[in-house]
Every structure is written in C-alpha cells, then in structure tokens.
Amino acid sequence: MTRFSLDTLRAFSEAVFRHYGVPKADAAQAADVLAAADRRGIDSHGVARLITYADMLDAGRINPKPDIQVVRETQSTATVDGDNGLGLVVGPAANRIALDKAEAVGTGAVSVRNTNHFGIAGYYVLEALERDCIGMAMTNSTKLVAPLWGAERMLGTNPIAMAFPGQDEPPVVIDMATSTVAYGKVEIAKREGTPMPHGWAIDAEGQPTTDPDAMMDGGAQLPLGSTYEQGGHKGYCLATMVDVLTSVMSGANWGPFAPPFALQQAQPERQVGTGIGHFFNAWRIDGFMDPDRFKARIDDWVHTFRATEPAPGTDGPLIPGDPEREAARIRAEQGAPLLAPVVADLRTISERTGVSLT
Incomplete structure (x- = not known):
C-alpha cells in the first residue's frame, strides 16, 4: 500500500x-x-x-x-439523454434535475439513458441531503451477475443507494450492490492475490468458485444472497427492479445488452437502447412531516439501534454509513x-x- x-x-x-x-x-x-x-x-x-x-x-x-438533454418531462418526472457522456458528469446533472423538481413540487424522479458508469451511488444521495431531501440513486451496468439458477452473466451489479438525514446524529446512508459484492471487490481480490469468499461467484461451468480469475474468465458473480436457501431470489429481484427503472423505462440498454465499461470487455451482440441507464428520486421531507421532527425521529432510531445487545464476538450493529464515515475520518488525516x-x-x-x- x-x-x-x-x-x-x-x-x-x-x-x-x-x-x-x-x-x-x-x-x-x-x-x-x-x-x-x-x-x-x-x-x-x-x-x-x-x-x-x-x-x-x-x-x-x-x-x-456531452449535450445533456431532457427529452421527456412532467412537473415531477423527466427522462434525460446523456449523449454518451461520462456518467460522472451526466449522473450529477440528472440528479440535480430530480432535486430541483423535488424542491418545486415535493418529489422528483429522473431516468437517464445514453450514459456511462457513474461512480458510487452514495455520492448522489449525499447530494440530496445537502438540499434537505431524502435521495435515492441506482444504475444498471455491464453484465457480470447470473440470475438465480442461471449459469451465465445476464445482469449488472446494479447498485442502489438511499440516504436519510439526522438532526444531531450523522445521516443513515445505504449504498449497496444487488450482487453479493461489487465487481470491484473481485478485482481487489485478484490484485491482492487472495481467494474470494464462498458465495461470491461461479466459474464458466456454473460451479461455485473462490478464484477471481475463474470468475473473470467466463464465470459470473451471484446475486445478493447467492443461493435460493440464503435469499438469492431477493437479490435477483432487486437487480431486476434496478434494471427496469434505470434502463427499460429510460430507453437504455437493459440486462445482458448493457455496454461494457472497459475496452477489453466484449460488446453485446445487439443493442436494445442507448448506453446504460440511471434512476434518481428525491423527496422533500416537509411533504410528509416537519423536517426537524423527522430528523429527530431518525436520531431516535439511530440511538435505539446502537443500543442493541451485541452478538457474541461483535461490538454490536453498525448504522448504515458508519464504515464509510470512519474511513473518511482516517483518510482525512492519513490519505487514501x-x-x-x-x-x-x-x-x-x-x-x-x-x-x-x-
């Protein structure tokens, strides 16, 4: 390091x-x-x-x-064409549109097509907190994940993020892939020369593997939960939800037709849309209750869960966002x-x- x-x-x-x-x-x-x-x-x-x-x-x-364009719109919704720009640019632009609509009418939902990899989904929901909104962000991505009981790549890791502001406590920030892990974790295992845990992936024959190279060489990642008995059908359904909202609804490429993010990855055999897709949603808190009261209730929720009896050998439950906040504290002093x-x-x-x- x-x-x-x-x-x-x-x-x-x-x-x-x-x-x-x-x-x-x-x-x-x-x-x-x-x-x-x-x-x-x-x-x-x-x-x-x-x-x-x-x-x-x-x-x-x-x-x-890119010439980023709103191609369809109502007071609270929009579809954006990203003109094949960086997702790191198109995503924030579309997220701002969702937040502008939320501020104007209480809620904003924006689907995006013709875009590319947009970084961490958590970035966008943290931006919503800055504007006193609850935020949600999701994206589809290059096929890497097998559907439950499938033996080939059909879906992306399709992450979801959502954030809720607290009053005195830090916000609750959820940011997760709908696969067992993000693909980047497989890449890290390969770089470190270490095996993956069981349940992350299958090889080209559809057999479970802990070898990152076996997954990369024609294998696939598994949906959150891995097997049916461990809830893999739930991860598969979450990934499906993301695929529909981000891509079927926006006009982007869905499922196995999402274009690759890296040059060395093969192009899909056909296109069913343009680029990959994102989806952003924002809600103004005062559309539901007084914002200060909501934030105080989030604080109470956090306090209650922090007081949970710890499981043996642990320090007790984390609040979503805790690991990232701790990393940010350390890295502000020590670097990345x-x-x-x-x-x-x-x-x-x-x-x-x-x-x-x-």
Missing part, C-alpha cells in the same frame, strides 16, 4: 479529465465523484477506476463534451491507501498524459 492525500488524487483526476477534453467544470465534477469514493473507503470506485475512464476517452468510446497495481495504473496515466502524480 502507498498512501496519497485525497487532495492530490482529486487534483490528478481532474487534470487527467481535462487532458482528454472534458470541460473544466465537468472535469471538476467528475473528479469530485471519484474523490468521494476514495474518501469514503470505497476503493473499487475511486482513482482505481481512472485508468478505465482514460482508456474509454482515449478510444473515443465516451463523449467528453492504494494498492501497488492501482499506483502503477496511475503512473501509466501520468506517462500517457503528462499529468504529474504529485
């Missing part, structure tokens, strides 16, 4: 995006989303992803200067720890672009 200051990583990302023709404000926005992942300890979605964004921009597979392969990727980008990693 090598530690880098969060400011250094953010500045490097922004300069790299500028190198590839991303306008200044958009480059800053994209770097902010990546920095949020590194700050919150979600290492699979921070600068570790920068090499893939750079490759896609370099190959002309992502539009650095990067694995050697990630540092090597950043140095490759530096050599390619002339942007200094200092």
